Amino acid sequence: MSIETIVIVGAGQAGASAIIELRQHQYAGKIILIGDEAHLPYERPPLSKDAILNPDETKLEILSPQKLQDLNVDVILNQSVQKIHRNEHVVELTNGNKIPYDKLLIATGAAPRRLPMLDALGKHVYTLRTLEDAQALISVLQPKQRLVLVGGGVIGLELASSARARQAEVTVLEVNATVMARTAPRLLGDFLLIQHRQAGIDIRLETEITQANIENDHIVIDINNAEQLHADAIIYGIGVIPNAQIAIDAGLDVDFAILVNENCQTSDPDIYAAGDVATQLRENGQYRRIETWENANLQAGIFARHVMSIEQPKANPAWFWTDQLGFNIQFAGDMTVTDWHMINIEDTKTAGPAFVIYGLKDDVIVGGITVNAARKMRAIKKMITSQAHFESLIETA
Numbered sequence: 001m002s003i004e005t006i007v008i009v010g011a012g013q014a015g016a017s018a019i020i021e022l023r024q025h026q027y028a029g030k031i032i033l034i035g036d037e038a039h040l041p042y043e044r045p046p047l048s049k050d051a052i053l054n055p056d057e058t059k060l061e062i063l064s065p066q067k068l069q070d071l072n073v074d075v076i077l078n079q080s081v082q083k084i085h086r087n088e089h090v091v092e093l094t095n096g097n098k099i100p101y102d103k104l105l106i107a108t109g110a111a112p113r114r115l116p117m118l119d120a121l122g123k124h125v126y127t128l129r130t131l132e133d134a135q136a137l138i139s140v141l142q143p144k145q146r147l148v149l150v151g152g153g154v155i156g157l158e159l160a161s162s163a164r165a166r167q168a169e170v171t172v173l174e175v176n177a178t179v180m181a182r183t184a185p186r187l188l189g190d191f192l193l194i195q196h197r198q199a200g201i202d203i204r205l206e207t208e209i210t211q212a213n214i215e216n217d218h219i220v221i222d223i224n225n226a227e228q229l230h231a232d233a234i235i236y237g238i239g240v241i242p243n244a245q246i247a248i249d250a251g252l253d254v255d256f257a258i259l260v261n262e263n264c265q266t267s268d269p270d271i272y273a274a275g276d277v278a279t280q281l282r283e284n285g286q287y288r289r290i291e292t293w294e295n296a297n298l299q300a301g302i303f304a305r306h307v308m309s310i311e312q313p314k315a316n317p318a319w320f321w322t323d324q325l326g327f328n329i330q331f332a333g334d335m336t337v338t339d340w341h342m343i344n345i346e347d348t349k350t351a352g353p354a355f356v357i358y359g360l361k362d363d364v365i366v367g368g369i370t371v372n373a374a375r376k377m378r379a380i381k382k383m384i385t386s387q388a389h390f391e392s393l394i395e396t397a
């Protein structure tokens, strides 16, 4: 059966990449992109970094109107897909319009996990996912403003770094015993903890908000039932929830996120999912959801190749990055192992520390992190792919 119409729900990273990949792989049929935001697809990684620090010089656009026209894409913005009618192969929009598809890609991303206790305050409380969220933060991240950031994960620390650069007074509340505990080994978390504290950011570990109120137009929070903090604003980043409701309603297999096979196909062969909303069956036989820019692009490519019956390339180690306090930190491979070894890099052009951390399983390199040593990343990925031994790396060093 020829594929006449592909509908992509979600005009974000994966949605935009899927368009590019489909056309690169010679898909000549109709593409309809449906997004519930007012914008054409834009990059989210700068939202916690350059979009706050240098908004005028930061390019966010992924696909320009001209490019979308050249790629012959029908774009529908400001409309969310409310329902998938699987039997009729139709999606229904907020305005009631029904759009038919032969193949459907769900690329709806994720939304910040909510903290009702803070949302109930009604004002001075922020989260960060969209361009509007970032724009709202620019007026909050100001000199002398007292900010409390809830969550010492990637976004919390990037925001802490940006807020400090704008001379705000920053306190980070983290429930774990170190920062970035969900995404990075303790060794890196502890390094970042020291750096942030040295930069004047007050990081409180093993700390929870027990009460929050507004008094005289500022926020008063109780932490660990023991201490009170006063803040002009609270920003919280405590993880995300996949936007999977339309898949749940359509009866697709969903386990927190939408379950997809190695080809990003859901339990309905005509419906695919990619990006933050998808949990994919990986080479090791386990399902894993990866919330990164690279993963959204890669899964969009997997979807496009599968639709076009093109063989999939061998998977590379997963990769992502974060920028904090002038440190560019890149990660590849498995971050869950417990055996990590740091090697300092001497001949760096960057001032300050630069090093690589290798993650080992029985001496085999399975993960790697570069701190201000991005040029080492390509070699690290190769070592992971070739299952190189750390011992031989040390011998040749």
Ligand SMILES: Cc1cc2nc3c(=O)[nH]c(=O)nc-3n(C[C@H](O)[C@H](O)[C@H](O)COP(=O)(O)OP(=O)(O)OC[C@H]3O[C@@H](n4cnc5c(N)ncnc54)[C@H](O)[C@@H]3O)c2cc1C
Binding pocket: 009, 010, 011, 012, 013, 014, 015, 034, 035, 036, 037, 043, 044, 045, 046, 047, 048, 079, 080, 081, 082, 107, 108, 109, 110, 128, 129, 130, 155, 243, 246, 274, 275, 276, 277, 290, 291, 292, 293, 294, 296, 319, 320, 321, 322, 323
């Ligand atoms: C502030 C911030 C900083 C980040 N920094 C980094 C970084 O440094 N490195 C890194 O690797 N990753 C980073 N990420 C993560 C990365 O941006 C995401 O993993 C990536 O954007 C996921 O792409 P996606 O297409 O799945 O989702 P999104 O880009 O979120 O796109 C989903 C789109 O679908 C829309 N949508 C949802 N439901 C519907 C519906 N029913 N109908 C129509 N449209 C719908 C959403 O509004 C959204 O526009 C960052 C994310 C954020 C928020």
